[in-house]
Amino acid sequence: MCWAHVGRNWQAQAERGGAAARLAALWLDAQGRLFEAWHLFRGGGCSAAEWDERVAGLMIEMHEVLRRGLSSRDRVLARFCARLRDVYLDLWTFAGAPGVEPTNNHAERVQRRAVLWRRRSFGCHSADGCRFAERILTVVQSLRQQGRSVVEFLSDIITAHRQGLQYPRLLIDG
Numbered sequence: 070m071c072w073a074h075v076g077r078n079w080q081a082q083a084e085r086g087g088a089a090a091r092l093a094a095l096w097l098d099a100q101g102r103l104f105e106a107w108h109l110f111r112g113g114g115c116s117a118a119e120w121d122e123r124v125a126g127l128m129i130e131m132h133e134v135l136r137r138g139l140s141s142r143d144r145v146l147a148r149f150c151a152r153l154r155d156v157y158l159d160l161w162t163f164a165g166a167p168g169v170e171p172t173n174n175h176a177e178r179v180q181r182r183a184v185l186w187r188r189r190s191f192g193c194h195s196a197d198g199c200r201f202a203e204r205i206l207t208v209v210q211s212l213r214q215q216g217r218s219v220v221e222f223l224s225d226i227i228t229a230h231r232q233g234l235q236y237p238r239l240l241i242d243g
Contacts, residue, residue, distance in 0.1 A: 070159045073172040089146045096134045124164045
């Protein structure tokens with residue numbers, strides 16, 4: 070679950086006006102405080118116990134917003150809150166699992182090049198073309214994350230293939 074996406078969905082509720090806007094304001098305010106606390110905790114500005122206390126309070130506060138939305142006469146808002154309630158605990162995974170971020174921004178940044186390539190090239194037109202695109206985009210992104218040269222790696226792969234040598238490794242151990 071990505072808090073950034075949830076925030077955008079609440080923003081859409083806010084733009085609808087009425088009861089949805091009032092509840093969205095409450096949720097978005099609490100979500101803002103959650104991110105402030107997250108950045109403070111991650112930066113070493115508060116202890117794990119303080120973090121846990123803040124999260125517990127925000128979990129209760131935001132659950133109350135959902136409860137109010139579920140009983141709303143606004144059917145769109147009620148359905149939205151019901152869907153969010155069904156995955157509510159998943160939203161909080163990051164709070165207790167080291168290394169888990171509250172948003173999937175990193176994953177989306179990693180995929181961005183592939184999405185832009187697909188848009189510019191109008192996608193693939195054969196199964197083999199799609200498989201090649203998947204593989205080459207994975208190689209490029211993996212090498213970039215490792216700070217390695219894509220051109221040098223591809224040159225080494227081609228040389229190894231032509232000379233019957235062992236291929237260089239995409240992933241470097243430790």
